[in-house]
Amino acid sequence: MNVILVAVIALGVLGLVLAAVLFLIAKKFAVEEDPRITQVAEVLPQANCGGCGFPGCSGFAEACVKAAGTGSLEGKLCPVGGQEVMEKVAGILGLTAEAGEQKVAVVRCNGTCANRPRTVQYDGVRSCRIAHNTAGGETGCFYGCLGCGDCVAACTFGAIHMNPETGLPEVDETKCTACGACAKACPRNIIELRPMGKKGRRMVVRCVNKEKGPVAKKACAAACIGCGKCVKTCEFEAITLENNLAYIDPAKCRLCRKCEEACPQGSIVAMNFPPRKPKAEVPPTPKAAEAPAAPQTEAAPQAEPVKIIIPTVETAPKASENQSV
Amino acid sequence: MSNKLKVSLSPHVHSGDSVRRNMDWVVVALLPAMLWSFYVFGLGAVIVTATSVASCIFFEWAINKFILRNSRTTISDGSAIVTGLLLAFNLPSNLPLYIIIIGALVAMGIGKMPFGGLGNNIFNPALVGRVFLLISFPVKMTTWPVPHQMTAYADAVTAATPLADLQQAGLGDLFFGNVGGSLGEVSVLLLLVGFVILLVAKVISWHIPVSILCSAFVFSVIFYVLQGKMPFADICLLSLKHLCAGGMMLGAIFMATDYVTSPMTHKGMVIYGLCIGFLVVCIRLFGSYPEGMSFAILIMNGFTPLINNACKPNRFAKEVKK
Amino acid sequence: MKTFRIGGVHPKENKLSAGKKIEVMDLPKQAVFPLSQHIGAPAVPCVAKGDLVKVGTKIADAGGFVSSPIFSSVSGKVAKIDAVIDASGYRKPAIIIDVEGDEWEPTIDRSTTLVHDTPLEPKEIVAKIQASGIVGMGGACFPTHVKLSPRTPVDVIIINAVECEPYLTADHSLMMEKAEEILIGVNLIMKATGVKKAYIAIENNKPDAIALMQEKAKGFAGIEVCPLRVRYPQGGEKQLIDAVVGRQVPNPPGLPADVGAIVQNVGTAFAIYEAVMKNKPLFERVVTVTGKGVAEPKNLLTRMGTPMSLLIEKAGGMPEDTGKVIGGGPMMGKALLNADVPVCKGSSGILLMTEKESLRGEEQPCIRCAKCVSACPMGLEPYLLQKLSEHAEWGRAEAEQIMTCIECGCCQFTCPANRPLLDWIRMGKGTVGGIIRARAAK
Known part of the structure; x- marks a missing residue:
């Protein structure tokens, strides 16, 4: 009995002493934290994607609480949660959220296997950054997609994948949260975050090649050759031409689709528009449902029903006709 | 020119060395001792070796295919064969088949594949298998057949390990392998031949085996001297016998030097070897098991990541200039 | 025998073109001069389309202190300034000249008589080197005048004639034919930097070059040949200093000058001789064309700007099963996108690898073999x-x-x-x- 008693007492005393030590340490080294940080963090998606520009969701929460002191949440947007989450955050902090613009990642390269014949074979690590360091790439285009899928690896939402047929990444717009991880991962800055646009419709120059026309054209059948026809066509001054490359400003674009017709290379792509009649007169937002699906390309496979993903080769004219690989 | 030019970063040439080549050389280095075990233990040795190698290969293949669902098979790198051989070298020649198969399953299924296969395991798979069997089947694992019973297998006459009574065993018998024991650990001479082969083929460096043997010798001398029961000459002889008996040589040359589970720098290798030597002597002299090599190596395997962190190679220009 | 202390490997040497005489390469029809042939700022063109140039005419000025001017290696008319694919695997701006005849600038001394002495002061020698567009000829292409203006006192010059890269023999052949010119060049470097001691480091797989240089070096005070054991990467600046004088250059931003040493390539020493004594700027160099499939591996004295395909033609043509064209050696060279890349100041060799050699082995998990x-x-x-x-x-x-x-x-x-x-x-x-x-x- 005596032994048990000694053991119980000894352990009991030990326990008490340690508890006291723990208590004191916890008091002494306690970190004062604004309780709102935890609250804000709780409504955030906890994807820790870094799309907001802060180190993870807790970092963003901290920044929001800090910003609440100045009375405005301006410039703070969780791209994943979007407006909904920002309103919740604002609610916690007693502020009103400002309306942000929904964005989506857009791959600005249409250098499919057919458009862009391979000239050499890359035999290194399947990583875009390393391929980019090695040389200009497997094709004659030194600006376009390298096809090693760094963007796919960077996406934490499974919203981007490689299409094995085209060798290009495709964005699933229903999953894309515009966190920008893919854009950061791309060593050639091909992926751009662009406003979603009305009904997801938007006009994009799907090329980033800054070479002069003949060089770009030789490298890729869908390359922007910097001819400037789109600039002349555009009535809203939405298109600029710099370094032999056209760029459509989404803020000015009215989705008239005239530039798409004007482009001799088919590098301007209308995304998520319903298929239109051949030689439609007034293209924007027609109810073209009754129009028989007849895209203006010979090489395109018979138009499939429009999905909410980026179209691939379909819009490129004379795709693989004159290419002798 | 018909084909496209290849483009990659430098270097554009390769030494021609391969995982397979290294594994093949280990097998070649194990061959002399293996053939000797066939000669000493006869049929039993052949059965044990064949079963162990075959089941190791089978389990690696099966785990890869059915559990991990890897499309790429890893059998061709030869590491499963080496594990199988080493496991067999650690088993007595009269071990029933099912025990060997359990050992192979543990070696592959617990020691290697759960960590991600070759290159990622923390512990030497063959030793994991052996220690598992040693703990699970202590009697069967520690009764070794007496040498030279050519056709005997399960019915072989057995005897205790020479380690149990080291003073009685002759140094010559231990060195040439005329004693009972696990398959691969009987002939010190042929294991040393294997060591030379590995060194010449540049598969391993000398650091680990030599440091293990030196430290085991030194520490056993120290401990015996501290006990103070024997004259110094006897102590030295006994310590030498320690080096030649049991799994010491096999462990030092083939098990501790396993690439995956040993440190990366020469400095680290020496520390690792010294610690193994110390642990072996401790276990042998003070522990309840007569043999401590497997435990010593497994313990130090666990410390390998720490050693890697602590022992960095000699950096260029680290020393003060001029 | 000396060598560096840490690490190293010994790849198969494959010096197929060893012992071959230097042949003079034919003139190209069109010569291409990339504006960034060196480390540092790209050169700035000082000619325009349609200008007539002679051999040795400056066509581009240095773009800064760490930069180097470029000289025409041919006579003819500037066709255009345009982007071409260079050895980096990207399209970079370059001056393209259509070749007409072979008219040299009259200031260049084209005789082969040796000139032993110069009245120039050390600073003037460095200025001359800078003005002649000389860069490190071993492959790194660091402007030489920068190296010869060290920020700390230097007590030893090391001439890098190691050529540790397999296959390449350009430096070897240069030593066999231009030994005395090289030694005078070394003397110029010593004079320019005020250093009394110079070592010429040669690996012992070139016994003929060691013997010849030792023989000739007897006539030069303070120059000593230092044979080294064959080991890669002995030609690396840090490894070479360690091997020859046993000093280890501190980590970046440490420079060789911090341990009192300057390393210059043997080709650079020859170029310095030609620039200072013969008034000939850097516009040609020895290029090794080699490879297992190459019919006649050669060492060719080539005008810069010549497309590599012409050199390959000269060596017996591009083999059918070529898998890789490498500018430089197999250990550090760059795989080229096509064979039309022009020869530049740092092009020490062209290596053609067969299809089989050029593919990398299948990547396997690390077995931590150390x-x-x-x-x-x-x-x-x-x-x-x-x-x-x-x-x-x-x-x-x-x-x-x-x-x-x-x-x-x-x-x-x-x-x-x-x-x-x-x-x-x-x-x-x-x-x-x-x-x-x-x-x-x-």
């Missing part, structure tokens, strides 16, 4: 740096001294699992370098 650790001449842990780069752990990579990697390729060469160690490390080095620069800029 062979890369033993092979690394900088005492790094390539296996670890590769993992850190792959997992983007830049802080740890920096702590593990990724920036000291010299990209020699020993780790990847020796890796039994065929792992692309250097690919990753190089990428990590670039990223960590960017992080460090950004931090310094703050």
Whole structure:
């Protein structure tokens, strides 16, 4: 009995002493934290994607609480949660959220296997950054997609994948949260975050090649050759031409689709528009449902029903006709 | 020119060395001792070796295919064969088949594949298998057949390990392998031949085996001297016998030097070897098991990541200039 | 025999063109001069389309102190200034000249008589070297005048005639034919820097060159030949200084001058001789054309700007099963996108690899054999740096001294699992370098 008693007492005393030590340490080294940080963090998606520009969701929460002191949440947007989450955050902090613009990642390269014949074979690590360091790439285009899928690896939402047929990444717009991880991962800055646009419709120059026309054209059948026809066509001054490359400003674009017709290379792509009649007169937002699906390309496979993903080769004219690989 | 030019970063040439080549050389280095075990233990040795190698290969293949669902098979790198051989070298020649198969399953299924296969395991798979069997089947694992019973297998006459009574065993018998024991650990001479082969083929460096043997010798001398029961000459002889008996040589040359589970720098290798030597002597002299090599190596395997962190190679220009 | 202390490998030497005389390469129809042939700022063109130039006419000015002017190697008319694919694998601006005849600038002394002495002062010699567009001819192409203006006192010059890269024999053949010119060039370097001692480091797989240089060096005070044991990367500046005088250059931003040494390539020494004594700027060099499939491996004295395809033609044509064209040696050279890349100041060789040789082995998991650790001449842990780069752990990579990697390729060469160690490390080095620069800029 005596032994048990000694053991119980000894352990009991030990326990008490340690508890006291723990208590004191916890008091002494306690970190004062604004309780709102935890609250804000709780409504955030906890994807820790870094799309907001802060180190993870807790970092963003901290920044929001800090910003609440100045009375405005301006410039703070969780791209994943979007407006909904920002309103919740604002609610916690007693502020009103400002309306942000929904964005989506857009791959600005249409250098499919057919458009862009391979000239050499890359035999290194399947990583875009390393391929980019090695040389200009497997094709004659030194600006376009390298096809090693760094963007796919960077996406934490499974919203981007490689299409094995085209060798290009495709964005699933229903999953894309515009966190920008893919854009950061791309060593050639091909992926751009662009406003979603009305009904997801938007006009994009799907090329980033800054070479002069003949060089770009030789490298890729869908390359922007910097001819400037789109600039002349555009009535809203939405298109600029710099370094032999056209760029459509989404803020000015009215989705008239005239530039798409004007482009001799088919590098301007209308995304998520319903298929239109051949030689439609007034293209924007027609109810073209009754129009028989007849895209203006010979090489395109018979138009499939429009999905909410980026179209691939379909819009490129004379795709693989004159290419002798 | 018909084909496209290849483009990659430098270097554009390769030494021609391969995982397979290294594994093949280990097998070649194990061959002399293996053939000797066939000669000493006869049929039993052949059965044990064949079963162990075959089941190791089978389990690696099966785990890869059915559990991990890897499309790429890893059998061709030869590491499963080496594990199988080493496991067999650690088993007595009269071990029933099912025990060997359990050992192979543990070696592959617990020691290697759960960590991600070759290159990622923390512990030497063959030793994991052996220690598992040693703990699970202590009697069967520690009764070794007496040498030279050519056709005997399960019915072989057995005897205790020479380690149990080291003073009685002759140094010559231990060195040439005329004693009972696990398959691969009987002939010190042929294991040393294997060591030379590995060194010449540049598969391993000398650091680990030599440091293990030196430290085991030194520490056993120290401990015996501290006990103070024997004259110094006897102590030295006994310590030498320690080096030649049991799994010491096999462990030092083939098990501790396993690439995956040993440190990366020469400095680290020496520390690792010294610690193994110390642990072996401790276990042998003070522990309840007569043999401590497997435990010593497994313990130090666990410390390998720490050693890697602590022992960095000699950096260029680290020393003060001029 | 001396060699460096840490790591190193010994690749098969394959010096197929050893002992071949230097042949003079024919003139091309069109010569292409990339504006960035050297480390530092690109050169700035000083000719325009339609201008007539002669051999030795300056066509581009240096773009800064760490930069170098470019001289025409042909006579003719400037066709255009346009982007061409160069050895970097990208399209870079270049001056393109249509060749007409072969008219040299009259200031160039074309005789072969040896000139032993110059009245020029040390500073004037350096200025002459700078004005002649001389850069390190070993491949790194660092402007020579920068190296010859060290910030700390220097007491030894080391001439790099190691040529540790397999296959290449350009320096070897140059030593066999221009020994005395080289020695006078070394003397000029010593005079320019005020150093009394120079070593010519030659690996002992070139016994004829060692014997010849030793013989000729007797006539020059303070110049000594230092034979070295064959080991790659002995031609690396840091390794060479360690091997010859046993000093280890501190980590970046440490320079060889910090341990009192300057390293110059043997080809550079020859170019300095020609520039200072013969008034001939740098516009031609010896290029080795070699490879297992090449009919006649050759050492060719080539005008810069000549497309490599012409040199390959001269050596018996492009073999049918060519898998890779490499500018430089197999350990550190660059795989080229096509064979029309022009010969530049740093083009020491053209190596054609067969289809079979050129493909990398299948990558397997790291078996932690530590062979890369033993092979690394900088005492790094390539296996670890590769993992850190792959997992983007830049802080740890920096702590593990990724920036000291010299990209020699020993780790990847020796890796039994065929792992692309250097690919990753190089990428990590670039990223960590960017992080460090950004931090310094703050």
